Amino acid sequence: MIRIEDVGKRFGEGENLFEALKSITLEVEEGECVILSGISGSGKSTLLSLIAALDRPSSGKIVVEGELVSKLPDLHASAYRAKTIGVIFQHFNLIESLSVEENVIVPLINSGLDMPAIRKMAEQSMQRASILHKASQDVASLSGGEKQRCAIARALVNDPKVILCDEPTANLDRENSLRFIDTIQKLNQAGKTIVIATHDPLFEALPFESRVIHMADGMIGKHGE
Amino acid sequence: MIKQFIGSAAFLMVVTGMAVGHYLSADKISHKKAFSDVVAVTGIVSPSLSTAFYEPAFLGEEIEHPASPQMQSLNRMEFVYAE
């Protein structure tokens, strides 16, 4: 469960002050799929990074799975990310010089598991994201859709409760986008909490139960539709 | 750990081992004996540095021209032109 209370985020100071988020309050139930929609600059990306503890709010509280993540020291924030969160970025953010499998194991390196266990988990995850057949191929040689699936495999490898997607279909064609939605649906059915920030109209009408939240100017608009 | 790393680490160890082996197997005693013999025969322990005639060739020897330091020193020549 994600609980966001009165969260604001400001960048800069004085004349350059920019309020990316203004007093957001939101709750996402466990197993729910929430679509944050809105044009770029509406603050949905910022909100996602706050949930992932990649950044800290300027005010307010964020509680994810019972953990107060709005004010975590780095060591705990990263442990929280490694344990609870799987992130899929818009630009995939893969390490280009490594192969698919090597990219997928990255979140587990500091988990305390040994190498064989990690390999096994990576294999399962790649299976789920249907990229196992390219496991030993370098990421640089993959197509956009394959990179996306690699990123999904990486996000799933630690079996997170919460999956965050930042503009997941921005760099994909329609066929791959539909495929991605398909994957999301499966994950949702498996009980994952999913938050997607997107302005892709495809997500306005998903074939499964979801809640669309419109964001504009750092504020939340109407709930659901 | 990946194979390349293990390979290079093993290579490094082998090379180091070879150097250590060479070091340990070097015959120092007979070498030392030979040097002692030379000293016992000649009584001279000056290293055979390839120095010029007017440079110091004996350890601890000071060579200087008393009047003009740049000139060849007087005391280097007396072996040839001794009275």
Added chain:
Amino acid sequence: MLSRSPFLHFLTLLLFKQKSKHLGIMSISVVMIALVSAVLFISSSLQQTLQDTLDEQADFTVTRIEAGRPVSTPLAWADRIIEIEGVSQVAPRIHGRYFYAPREESFLVVGIDFFDEQGSKALESLVKGIDLKQFFAEESMIVGEGVKAFLQKHYYKDTFSFKTPRGQFKKVKIYEVLPGSLNLLANDMIIMPIGLAREIFGLKEDEVTDITFNVPNDAEWDNVIGKLHLVDYEIRVVEKREVEKAYENLYNYKGGIFLILYIIALLTLMLILYQRYAMVYSHERKEIGILRAVGWSIRDILKLKFYETMILVMSSFVIGTVAAYGYVFVLGAPILIEIFLGGANLENQVQMIPEVSFGTLGSLFLLYAVPFFAAVLIPSWRVAVIPPKEAMR
């Protein structure tokens, strides 16, 4: 098992995938380490060899000086020195440098005595199968390798004609050549019967170059020196401890100069390193941003950087020293050895006895590793704390 550690797996993976990133630094470091350790190896080997010979050296040497420079010493002194209490093994010596004028090169000519029992025994073990009687009877000499090579080059096959100060020529047969392993001491050496040497240097019957003797009891040393000065006003005494001191300084000084050069080179390396790590390429930044975004902490990143640096430092150090070892003790340090031997006289090809001082290697390691890590530390931290969102942009 180490090989099951995911951290090590990932660390080595990154190292090898991005080897081009480290290759430059690595090769500069290896060259530097190799050069410096080669110098240190050479000097410690030479120094050690010379130190070892010191045991055989006589405690005192006396010569006569005239107007501040040594001149031939009267043999009569020897009898007076024997009378001093506590003195043993008094030996008059004749030796000196013979100058070969046409090439401005010189040999060290040493006259030895047939009646010196210890010396004869040593000579027998040095030159296998020597017939002492024959050697002392004819006008023959034993020469060092360098001398032999020099004579060969100037077409003196079996004999060499010395020119005495009286203007006569003295033809001397080459009896034997000393083994090359002795080149550090004996390269330019010519050993001949004492009478022959006296003739070549033009010394009178009652004259020698200097007189050596031992004083087994150290406590007597100062006392003996006092008595020596009563023998003659023109006496000059050289003590063994002075020679010892000279040995220490001989290559220490050169090592010291090299150390200073090395420090300069090291500062340059530090600057390069600092530059290299401070100038973070965007893909490196992005990589670290990704690592942190998927759950690596700042501490994990610092750990990664630390181990990465450690592997670089260790492996370049090992490669450098082992290469230097091979260069010095297997190949005989061509070129570099010239700095230590000089190149003005007979060409010398010294065989070095492997001698490694682990203390010196430890010093070298500290001197290399400390600045290396220090230069990398702050830039690594800088990269590690960039907020992941910013880093991935």
Added chain:
Amino acid sequence: MNEILLSSEVIVYLLSEALLYLLLFIAAIATLGILKGWNFDRFTKRQFDLENRSYLVMSIIFFVLGLKMLLLPYFAYTIDALSLLVPGAMCAAGVIDANDYGSPLLLLKIIILFLSGLWLGINRLDLEEKHYPYMKLKSWFYLLLFILLSAEIVLDILYFTHIETTNPVSCCSVIFGEIGGNSLPLGLDIPKLLILFYLLYALLVLIVFTGHYLVRIAASLFFAMIAYYSVVYFFGTYIYELPTHRCPFCMMQAEYRYIGYLLWGLLFTGTFLAIESAVMEGIFGRDALKLKKISIGFLTLFVLLCSSYVGLYYLKNGVLL
């Protein structure tokens, strides 16, 4: 410039110390900034920067501590090497005594190692918590440490620039010898010293798993002191196999297979871990079972190693010295 400053060990040593000091200085400035601006309840960028900066401080201290641990034996090695240049000195003992700075410097080095180890312990505790509870404590602690480190580098420079190569110093046989040297403390003689040594060791083993923290710290320190005297005045003579040879430094030379480094290393780390475990349990209420086990292991090894020299000597020669 004298010969001392030109010897390569001294150059290497001083250069390393100076470099480390530079880093420590940076860390001190960062720490001052942290002390001035730290407020974990604030959400500002400045606070965020300070948290990042604390990572710099801890990396520097970690790195410096690791190297200081290498540099302490290296320091011993350096002064041992200098004994060739200083007339009268047979080993490091004479060189350390060459001027008034040597002994305080050595003591300060050991204290600094102890304290910085403790600092790292506190730092680990601090990181485990979610709100940096010991940030102020460890910052002030570091500033104290920094003052000591500054004193150390000043002493380093004073020490090495004031070693005379012309005045003969006393060698270890004079400093620790029977005539005129400093005799045993507390009016002990050798048998009493040994009884105390083994008793204190037994006491340490017995109380380490109890809760008497202050007693444990006191006992460890006392044991370290008694162990030092026991090694110098009793066990050392068996290492050297010479009843009159009393020296804490000669055993670091190659003739004795560098055993001194191992011996002192075991004693120092063992004592340090014993104290650290007591501090962790007593002040911070943490479980330090692992530390205690390692500490007792090290001290036991130390005691066994010391005793084995006596035992082996007896087996070989059938008599005691």
